[in-house]
Amino acid sequence: MTKQNVTIWNEYRHEQHNKTVADIYPQGIHTAIGEGLGQEFHVRYATLDMPEHGLTEEVLNETDVLIWWGHKAHEEVDEAIVERVYQRVLHGMGLIVLHSGHFSKIFKKLMGTGCDLKWREANDKERLWVVSPGHPIAEGIGEYIELEAEEMYGEHFDIPAPDELVFVSWFTGGEVFRSGCCYQRGMGKVFYFRPGHETYPTYYNEQIRRVIANAVKWAKPSERTYPKYGNAQPLEPLN
Amino acid sequence: MTKQNVTIWNEYRHEQHNKTVADIYPQGIHTAIGEGLGQEFHVRYATLDMPEHGLTEEVLNETDVLIWWGHKAHEEVDEAIVERVYQRVLHGMGLIVLHSGHFSKIFKKLMGTGCDLKWREANDKERLWVVSPGHPIAEGIGEYIELEAEEMYGEHFDIPAPDELVFVSWFTGGEVFRSGCCYQRGMGKVFYFRPGHETYPTYYNEQIRRVIANAVKWAKPSERTYPKYGNAQPLEPLN
Amino acid sequence: MTKQNVTIWNEYRHEQHNKTVADIYPQGIHTAIGEGLGQEFHVRYATLDMPEHGLTEEVLNETDVLIWWGHKAHEEVDEAIVERVYQRVLHGMGLIVLHSGHFSKIFKKLMGTGCDLKWREANDKERLWVVSPGHPIAEGIGEYIELEAEEMYGEHFDIPAPDELVFVSWFTGGEVFRSGCCYQRGMGKVFYFRPGHETYPTYYNEQIRRVIANAVKWAKPSERTYPKYGNAQPLEPLN
Amino acid sequence: MTKQNVTIWNEYRHEQHNKTVADIYPQGIHTAIGEGLGQEFHVRYATLDMPEHGLTEEVLNETDVLIWWGHKAHEEVDEAIVERVYQRVLHGMGLIVLHSGHFSKIFKKLMGTGCDLKWREANDKERLWVVSPGHPIAEGIGEYIELEAEEMYGEHFDIPAPDELVFVSWFTGGEVFRSGCCYQRGMGKVFYFRPGHETYPTYYNEQIRRVIANAVKWAKPSERTYPKYGNAQPLEPLN
Numbered sequence A, B, C, D: 001m002t003k004q005n006v007t008i009w010n011e012y013r014h015e016q017h018n019k020t021v022a023d024i025y026p027q028g029i030h031t032a033i034g035e036g037l038g039q040e041f042h043v044r045y046a047t048l049d050m051p052e053h054g055l056t057e058e059v060l061n062e063t064d065v066l067i068w069w070g071h072k073a074h075e076e077v078d079e080a081i082v083e084r085v086y087q088r089v090l091h092g093m094g095l096i097v098l099h100s101g102h103f104s105k106i107f108k109k110l111m112g113t114g115c116d117l118k119w120r121e122a123n124d125k126e127r128l129w130v131v132s133p134g135h136p137i138a139e140g141i142g143e144y145i146e147l148e149a150e151e152m153y154g155e156h157f158d159i160p161a162p163d164e165l166v167f168v169s170w171f172t173g174g175e176v177f178r179s180g181c182c183y184q185r186g187m188g189k190v191f192y193f194r195p196g197h198e199t200y201p202t203y204y205n206e207q208i209r210r211v212i213a214n215a216v217k218w219a220k221p222s223e224r225t226y227p228k229y230g231n232a233q234p235l236e237p238l239n
Helices: A019-024 A029-040 A057-061 A079-090 A099-103 A105-111 A206-218 B019-024 B029-040 B057-061 B079-090 B099-103 B105-111 B206-218 C019-024 C029-040 C057-061 C079-090 C099-103 C105-111 C206-218 D019-024 D029-040 D057-061 D079-090 D099-103 D105-111 D206-218
Strands: A005-010 A042-047 A065-069 A094-098 A118-130 A144-154 A164-171 A176-185 A188-193 B005-010 B042-047 B065-069 B094-098 B118-130 B144-154 B164-171 B176-185 B188-193 C005-010 C042-047 C065-069 C094-098 C118-130 C144-154 C164-171 C176-185 C188-193 D005-010 D042-047 D065-069 D094-098 D118-130 D144-154 D164-171 D176-185 D188-193
Touching: A005 A029, A029 A042, A029 A065, A029 A206, A057 A079, A065 A099, A065 A206, A079 A094, A079 A105, A079 A188, A094 A099, A094 A105, A094 A206, A099 A105, A099 A188, A105 A176, A105 A188, A144 A164, A144 A176, A144 A206, A164 C164, A164 C176, A176 C164, A188 A206, B005 B029, B029 B042, B029 B065, B029 B206, B057 B079, B065 B099, B065 B206, B079 B094, B079 B105, B079 B188, B094 B099, B094 B105, B094 B206, B099 B105, B099 B188, B105 B176, B105 B188, B144 B164, B144 B176, B144 B206, B164 D164, B164 D176, B176 D164, B188 B206, C005 C029, C029 C042, C029 C065, C029 C206, C057 C079, C065 C099, C065 C206, C079 C094, C079 C105, C079 C188, C094 C099, C094 C105, C094 C206, C099 C105, C099 C188, C105 C176, C105 C188, C144 C164, C144 C176, C144 C206, C188 C206, D005 D029, D029 D042, D029 D065, D029 D206, D057 D079, D065 D099, D065 D206, D079 D094, D079 D105, D079 D188, D094 D099, D094 D105, D094 D206, D099 D105, D099 D188, D105 D176, D105 D188, D144 D164, D144 D176, D144 D206, D188 D206
Parallel strands: A005 A042, A005 A065, A065 A094, A094 A188, B005 B042, B005 B065, B065 B094, B094 B188, C005 C042, C005 C065, C065 C094, C094 C188, D005 D042, D005 D065, D065 D094, D094 D188
Antiparallel strands: A118 A144, A118 A164, A164 A176, A176 A188, B118 B144, B118 B164, B164 B176, B176 B188, C118 C144, C118 C164, C164 C176, C176 C188, D118 D144, D118 D164, D164 D176, D176 D188
16 A cells, blocks of 8 residues: 655744744644654645745645645735645545634635634633544544643634534633534545644644544545536437 | 515526527516515515626625526626625525526635536436425425426536535436535525526426525524624633 | 424423422423423423323324423333324424433434433533524524533534534533534434533523524424335336 | 455345346355455355344454345344344444345434335336545446446435435436435444345446445444443533
8 A cells, every 4th residue: 555645734934933833843833743644654845935835736746635734824825826726625635724724715715614713822721522433533532632721712613514523622711613624525525623723732742643644544535537527418318 | 574685686698698598588587586486575686787786785785595597607797796795695694596506606605616517408307306305495395396308417516515405306318416405604504406597497387486485485594693703702710 | 374383291200309300390391491482382291191191193293393301211201102203203293302301212213323421410511602603593592502500411422413513512521512403304303402401490591492492493394295105106218 | 454344244035035036146145245345355244044143242243344235024133133233333333234224123223214215126227426526435436337227216215314425326217316325323334325126236236346345444443442421520620
């Protein structure tokens, strides 16, 4: 079995301009996520400031699953690259959108909604409960994942009802959040996973890493020809 | 009980340039749909060539449910009006998209997919089977609706899996189609309904009219305040 | 518009044997729920110790929506009555299952799963967040409903993924729960609503009452003939 | 990677009493299905007339995915065995229900509905269209699977709305059918797949075999501990 090709895209700005973040993720959030995936996958990295944001046609064509972390520079992502990623998803590439990526152009375009939510940076404890215990993305995970401190995201989360809801989060301050959400879009699979604010070491957490690895496996492209659209001859006699 | 305000939007081009269509819908497709709704609703009309396509802020603010028929001029619909309709849907306005409206800008924006399909103009018989027998949109409808001749639309239909699937169509030429599809987007309800090619008298069919009227009732806005998004104070002590 | 016929079924044992409960619900939980529904509906009551548990063929045939509260005597409910209610749901009667009714025979039969959960009687605060803001069952409800003290129910809740998820609960002790769940079964609509432990005055809460009234309206039977099943003649020539 | 353990259960009556069926499936339908799965899985067989219908605790405990074909002897399946299979599904065993198994005790118990449908034995052509093109169960399948002659099953099919709908069938005689339906029940995955009437050589069809093999992979148990239910201590201080 050949390894899946995973491209991890990171905005990679906080790590270069904010000492707190740089101390936690000295090589960037993308590298921490990539190390978490281990040797099971073929991992490559792409960041906002690379030419074409690192997401050239060539790179995307070789990508089975794209992981996306962005936050304060969503607007700097070129529309043409968003369209390119979008078409790749509809043609089967998996997409895993992390945390503040809820407001990325690509996620909003795929959801068709505003994707807004409540938030608070106040060291809430987060507990992600598994609500779909047989789902492959929850494999190896206990009843819940506990994160000692995280940014809070609260409902209402303005997304379409997920095709499959895997995690629901509890926060100290009194909120809940649908924090692990699966969607099919065209031939592609999309997973939104909430945790991972840049000021917390969330992507070193073994359970979080396991969820991301599970999601990469779940989101792998299906081996099928792309559907034919347009004018069609009848398969049966019409009269 | 006050009447629901329904605005019926029609591209209104075929009727003015094609004699076949003009003979079937001399007052335009919108008028036939409006007459089908009867006296139960307060109906108004809007067409592409009106200023702001007839969809001014004022009109939309007074619209509970918008019905959309478009075909060959999707590209002429102004982006600003699309955005205005989109925001109204997220804030609760119902939207019923008919037939070739599957390729309208507003439907694609709300779905997040390509919305492509197979099609054929060859007088296929269509039979729309009810697959959700207790759904309010199927109220008063028999086991199926039969249309003697219609344009064929066939799978794969590139939409997200519907939140609720109400009708599945059979066509003489050998295809099937998910032809009645419900979605929630933000606070708004969206219903896609397949039938209604301009060269057939489909919108005079009593069962088709009943489905559209049912859908208008189903899609009525919910009386609730729009959710608050953004930075949130804790509801419980954090320590 | 004629009023919907609502039958409220209550086990009605705690109120007769437990002073705490009797003090809160001196006329029984069913009466408190019925008063909450107000004059908009035609309400009747049925309890476990009535002949046929009060659910005769005649009563059920005149019932549009049945509300169910049971707890410690699920096993005493006669199988024949369960089957009768089950058939009525498949034929279109709405069913609203409250709180500990999650373990009733009728709910388990309709769900096809074990319906187990975590629980704790320790005066947790409960906050029910609306996650489907345009849903008719959430009409008139704020962003959340807060109950100062309730029994905790926690995930995993062993139900099928709801067709529509309306509420998710937060509890002080650290758990979450899918607390407002919609299902279609045959022609009937089923709504599970979590709150209402017998030792708390939950059914006097105005927001809780509003949710139950909304659910009654949502669950009303559809006016349609029951589908035909069995051997079928072809509608089209086979050769 | 160790092979998945698949148990194929067959009623195995038609083949022993009906020459037409025996000529098509001389070793039984189960054997044809098993040969179709090939060497990729560890296959074992069980039939109605074996002690405990071949589904002993030991066999089930070693079964990752159970395939079920039954038709005229559903009533002879022992309730205790049905309960045993049911518990195994809730604890994670996959279940693939074929064709007339829609009326089996185990399927009806898991669905919570009547599972009735229309049918006709008249050599209709069946065309199973893929409506979820990225789904793993459709991997390697073209736009549709064509079966020259099959029994017809038509809507309405009295099942809960599938969690995922993969195939929709077209039949010559004018009907449609949701013919590939995915469900989660407890920790287990359930797939209903329509084709396979005993008088047709359907289980020798390569595409049908591919779907069944795909479904076995999809339905494999998740490696997770069974959820804890019952009384729970708080995870956070209550005051």
